[in-house]
Amino acid sequence: MQSLRVALGERAYPIHVGAGILGEAALYAPHLEGRTAAIVTNAVVAPLYLARLHAAFAACGARVVDITLEDGEQAKRWETLDAIVGAMLAARCDRRCVVVALGGGVVGDLAGFAAAVYQRGVPFIQVPTTLLAQVDSSVGGKTGINHALGKNMIGAFHQPLAVIADVGSLATLPARELRAGIAEVIKHALVLDASFFEWLETNIERLRAGDAEALTHAVLRSCELKAGVVAADERESGLRAILNFGHTFGHAIEAGVGYGSWLHGEAVAAGMVMAAELSARAGALDPSTVARVRSLVARAGLPVAGPRLAPERYLELMTVDKKAAAGRIRFVTLASIGRAALRDDIDLAAARAAIAACSPSAAAAQ
Amino acid sequence: MQSLRVALGERAYPIHVGAGILGEAALYAPHLEGRTAAIVTNAVVAPLYLARLHAAFAACGARVVDITLEDGEQAKRWETLDAIVGAMLAARCDRRCVVVALGGGVVGDLAGFAAAVYQRGVPFIQVPTTLLAQVDSSVGGKTGINHALGKNMIGAFHQPLAVIADVGSLATLPARELRAGIAEVIKHALVLDASFFEWLETNIERLRAGDAEALTHAVLRSCELKAGVVAADERESGLRAILNFGHTFGHAIEAGVGYGSWLHGEAVAAGMVMAAELSARAGALDPSTVARVRSLVARAGLPVAGPRLAPERYLELMTVDKKAAAGRIRFVTLASIGRAALRDDIDLAAARAAIAACSPSAAAAQ
Known part of the structure; x- marks a missing residue:
């Protein structure tokens, strides 16, 4: 097991990464002794890992309340949050209880937001069981649900007490979801760490094969990189926005x-290739680097082209994104591998061209 | 106009109190210039004050979005919050927008919570138009909605940028609601300031008559007292609980x-008499002081007796209160006028006796 600390002053917390650590009571004991733990999970994860977490919590002397949600992104709505709060109230959870998120990004977003608003805020622990959640969504304190008019439009910044990332749990993850998680690993390397990107170029097949040692390194390094950015800009007022590379x-x-037909990581993968193309067209990035980005994304088994969608439709959708300040589109661009920049002066013609270069037909022609 | 500052470090903010200040653009300008202001109000308050606020905001160069809610406590539910967020998204409010709460406690709780969770948090300004909101709910950053299983069970601590309390707006407030607000003024005096209690004993009739000078003093002193407590214990981990005197x-x-048949302030008024009775029975308070409390509450036109409700039913309801730690009932008691204490060692027999002493029949016999 390896550990790191997210430096957020009085909200600082540890991230533990390793194979088989999910059931280690010692990791939870400091937070759970004599308390009630409300475990929020879903119907897919519960049969796999809930019993092990129960055993660990029992060893900490915690009272446990189970809350099992439906699986899937569509669970990120008011009704689910209300059900979590209702179950906690029915079980008489008081302000000293701890919410534990056991599952992927959806569970973490929902459980974290429930913890943020339950009786105006109780602590929570992340036990992410997908690669995407381990390298990205469980770190940084973003929680929330979707609104009919936009994704993640309702939420809170709420930092966990601890993150326990067991790469052993990735063995039960469908290959497609593992690949989707790798997209965010690539993103962290691209915007922050050239040597990590080179490591990925060497080790991408080991990651796809589920090698525990390679996964531990990739998760830990991703968390370190993201944690550094979060510590410098907890509430996304500036620097943190570079983590949105590929996300616009x-x-x-x-x-x-339509949400759900592409996995988030798949959309980010194609989005990163577009953002690299855009960077080259804006004169910021060497075209040979775009090819390196495209190559690694393809080797990760991720899409390098977008869906059939008109460039104008992209632009329309991007202007309602919540990172768009005052109606302008702010892009995260690359200057080189490991160095990103925020730009809100990009000519929309360049954006159209980048989208066209990553259209299904352009990809077929390459 | 008089002003004070709530000392919360980087979350510090001013409270301005005076007659006719609601329309003063200079009070809003520092927060609104070049931004979008989403004014959240209700159908009763909008015809009275919305036009004046609009004129003030126009003078600040702000774009204004109006969101008018239904009136009443039942509005504090998910659906209303969702409607506020939906209206803000439809109007393309970005993260630089400011939510403005124009109305009483319900509007403040809803608008404040919407601000706390809109795109993970945007700033807000309180323009309270009821006495209860001016002296209590607009100060301290508590926001939230109700759950079917309990009041204010879902919410956030979210401090405003500023509070603009115009006592002129109390002229349109029904007399019953003015009295309900006076209950919280009395509470602040009782737990924190004996000389303010004496001032109330002298000036209670001026307050009930709506005297602007007396109201300005009462609002300002209440806010000062509450702000001092909030500054010392923002998230209610200790001291702040004394503000719950009478609230258990x-x-x-x-x-x-059933929520709604008694106003909150009316329930608190009877609750304060019960808490004073309990304090005397626990040996903490002189019985003659209980009589002073009862007398001032009665002169304020507020109930000194509870509804017809069995003492056991009170105890049952009190143990699910969110201030109840680990199943125990924690009471706020008085040691003398101006001095409160938290007690979780109170014999429930004393609580039963205090409730009985404030039953409708006991009141009739006095």
């Missing part, structure tokens, strides 16, 4: 095709 | 008779 295009893809 | 009994009254 990616969110447009997800919204354009 | 009061919440039981509201829940027992």
